[in-house]
Amino acid sequence: MKNKKYKGKSTEAIHAGESLPILPSDGEEGLSEKTGIPLLTPIYQNSTFQFQTAAECELACIDEESGYIYTRWGNPTQQVLEQKLAVLETGEAALATASGMGAISTALLTALLDGGHVVAMETLYSAAYNLLNEDFPRMGIETTFVDATDPNKIESAIRPDTKVIYLESPTNPLLKLVDIAACAEIAKTHNITSIIDNTFATACGQQPITLGIDVVLHSMTKYLSGNGAVIAGAIIGENEFIMRAKKGALRNFGAVISPFNAWLTLLGIPTLPLRWTKHCENAVSIATFLEQHPAVAWVRYPGLVSHPQYELAKRQMNGFGGMITMELKGGRDAGEALVNRLQICSLAVSLGDVRTLVCHPASTTHSLVSAEVRQQTGITDGMVRFSIGLEDTEDIIADLDQALDVLPS
Numbered sequence: 001m002k003n004k005k006y007k008g009k010s011t012e013a014i015h016a017g018e019s020l021p022i023l024p025s026d027g028e029e030g031l032s033e034k035t036g037i038p039l040l041t042p043i044y045q046n047s048t049f050q051f052q053t054a055a056e057c058e059l060a061c062i063d064e065e066s067g068y069i070y071t072r073w074g075n076p077t078q079q080v081l082e083q084k085l086a087v088l089e090t091g092e093a094a095l096a097t098a099s100g101m102g103a104i105s106t107a108l109l110t111a112l113l114d115g116g117h118v119v120a121m122e123t124l125y126s127a128a129y130n131l132l133n134e135d136f137p138r139m140g141i142e143t144t145f146v147d148a149t150d151p152n153k154i155e156s157a158i159r160p161d162t163k164v165i166y167l168e169s170p171t172n173p174l175l176k177l178v179d180i181a182a183c184a185e186i187a188k189t190h191n192i193t194s195i196i197d198n199t200f201a202t203a204c205g206q207q208p209i210t211l212g213i214d215v216v217l218h219s220m221t222k223y224l225s226g227n228g229a230v231i232a233g234a235i236i237g238e239n240e241f242i243m244r245a246k247k248g249a250l251r252n253f254g255a256v257i258s259p260f261n262a263w264l265t266l267l268g269i270p271t272l273p274l275r276w277t278k279h280c281e282n283a284v285s286i287a288t289f290l291e292q293h294p295a296v297a298w299v300r301y302p303g304l305v306s307h308p309q310y311e312l313a314k315r316q317m318n319g320f321g322g323m324i325t326m327e328l329k330g331g332r333d334a335g336e337a338l339v340n341r342l343q344i345c346s347l348a349v350s351l352g353d354v355r356t357l358v359c360h361p362a363s364t365t366h367s368l369v370s371a372e373v374r375q376q377t378g379i380t381d382g383m384v385r386f387s388i389g390l391e392d393t394e395d396i397i398a399d400l401d402q403a404l405d406v407l408p409s
């Protein structure tokens with residue numbers, strides 16, 4: 001079953017990686033002697049694994065492929081999830097992590113183990129930006145932030161010590177895109193590791209490895225789990241990189257996913273392709289509705305013709321996703337009035353949930369980014385971000401309509 005090729009994403013999401021590692025019996029007659037294996041991958045909610053002999057234990061420590069030792073080093077529930085992630089993102093291997101930031105920091109630390117310079121997209125999820133802008137410089141790792149919507153700007157910022165090109169597409173919250181194939185090509189030409197955060201698009205919306213990217217990251221807190229129940233992340237890439245991350249930064253900095261969260265994520269992924277389709281359908285209708293509303297100054301959604309990179313979105317993405325950002329004519333006051341009046345859409349950070357979530361980036365997700373940087377990168381005070389859920393389209397539109405009704409046009 002492992003890494004078997006399926007024709008479609010739904011079959012992959014359901015079946016890929018689901019070969020349950022069969023653990024040995026403890027030698028006593030018991031349940032493990034009976035036939036029948038669980039259809040649903042169980043949670044191996046244990047921190048450590050026992051061995052019959054010192055030789056077996058030593059072998060497992062030397063050659064991890066031969067056994068499980070300790071859950072920070074690997075666990076069957078994590079492993080099933082990792083096998084599935086690798087197939088979905090067309091990578092050789094994957095690691096599940098404790099959070100999206102755990103994936104970002106582990107991947108960057110792996111690529112920058114000997115120091116070096118990073119060229120990054122200038123608008124990133126705020127914690128990723130802060131990691132590169134504040135924490136890494138203290139460790140001697142510098143980042144040049146560029147408007148990566150123009151790949152030439154990436155190329156111009158490359159230095160002899162550049163080790164990583166770090167991207168997000170679409171970006172949080174401005175929904176800018178990068179030409180993934182063009183950026184990957186630049187990275188390859190200069191022998192630099194390309195890393196992309198694929199949280200907003202998911203493996204259903206785009207598969208960056210097929211476009212030449214080396215390492216794909218996810219906050220699985222979002223669409224992949226889809227249930228709003230976990231904080232989790234993922235790194236997908238070549239076997240060599242993943243093994244280096246697993247044996248180095250993941251193990252030693254310790255951003256390891258718990259078996260329970262791995263299991264909850266495994267419950268979510270099989271419905272991802274279905275959810276993705278419905279998120280996209282809902283978002284297209286709602287973005288169109290918002291764009292025509294007199295209280296709305298502008299709407300950013302990759303599936304609207306008005307998006308400056310609409311042609312790139314059509315070429316690069318399979319569905320335009322569930323995230324919409326807009327600016328109200330009434331500015332910050334109107335934004336507050338809107339979120340206070342909404343009844344179906346929940347005022348909450350995070351995204352990719354089955355429920356429609358609305359948030360005000362300047363005061364929430366990007367509040368720790370300075371006002372100056374927010375202004376430079378276009379995160380205005382009147383901006384409102386939606387993560388469109390799976391409710392019926394007409395209910396979401398009716399909720400938005402009643403809330404927008406009283407706002408200045």
Ligand code: LCS
Pocket residue numbers: 099100101102125127168172197199200218219220221231232233349350351365
């Ligand atoms: N990457 C992206 C694109 C994100 O949007 C987030 C979190 C992360 C990584 C980090 O993932 P985590 O560690 O939280 O699993 N984005 C959030 C947001 O927009 N609102 O709350 C969290």
